[in-house]
Amino acid sequence: MGIMPGLKAFVAAVLGGIGNIPGAVIGGLVMGIAEVMVVGYLSPTYRDAIAFVLLIVILLVRPAGILGKASGGEGVR
């Protein structure tokens, strides 16, 4: 397993919005479903990539995560 699960947990938390419990749940769900879809329809080797692609796309659209506060967050300008 190695370091990947820990990283993905962090990614899921950021995805939902750090410090936001419903956000973390949603982030984990979105990421898990996306991974399984990619494994099922595309290729299992892209499994690790899709988590991060999703993260980058979502952070570009909503810099504070899915449920994060739109502005004034800690990590966002």
Added chain:
Amino acid sequence: MLVAIDFALPRLLNPYLLQIVMLCEINVILAVSLNLINGFTGQFSIGHAGFMAIGAYGSAMFSLYVGRGWSQALLDRGVPLALASAPALLVALLAGGLLAAIAGYLVGLPSLRLRGDYLAIVTLGFGEIIRVLILNIDVIGGARGLPGIPEWTNFFWAGLGVTAVVVVSRHLAHSTYGRALFAIRDDEVAAEALGVDTTRYKVLAFVMGAFFAGIAGGLFAHYLSYLNPNSFTFIKSIEVIAMVVLGGWAASPAPCSRPSC
């Protein structure tokens, strides 16, 4: 001087020690280039292995398909090997560096909106995406790795790379650009209020750091003559960060790099 050391070193050290010296040089380039992003500009990037991988694979592909022909043509005209490989290696390194710089530009763009943890995780994700992509592209070997890269890197070329990155970062630290980068690190809002174009300088830092990481990757590829995506994992990025932290954030080889001293 580099030529003299390059000539003397294989006669003084055994191959094992020589390899350590070479890898040290490559790691110096990596650490100093990461220092441009993490130390000077204060943008916490943990995707440096990704830039290195792009540079390594880019320059390796260039050498395999174009560079080898050039060096062979020169060899046929009776030019000695060390000189015959020089133009091909130089162009290969620059090509790798440029590819990495383009990637650095693409990563620099999200850094305009994100800070701290968020930027760190995006750069980390970028490094992982690069590795997984390389793993899945069959033309560049995929998981089998890329063998048969010409073995052109020697102490001279690695030393030249170290000199270039050290001189550039040293001059940068004392220039207008360097001051702007330090200002962004110390307080981004204040820097922007003072008229520093923060987005431009942040992207600039990413592009330069990525360029030199790409060159380090190219040297690495032409030294080991074999590349594998597993050389460029997340752990490699952490190693480079550890090197930078060990030497001190934002410490440059210059005697005085901080505006405050």
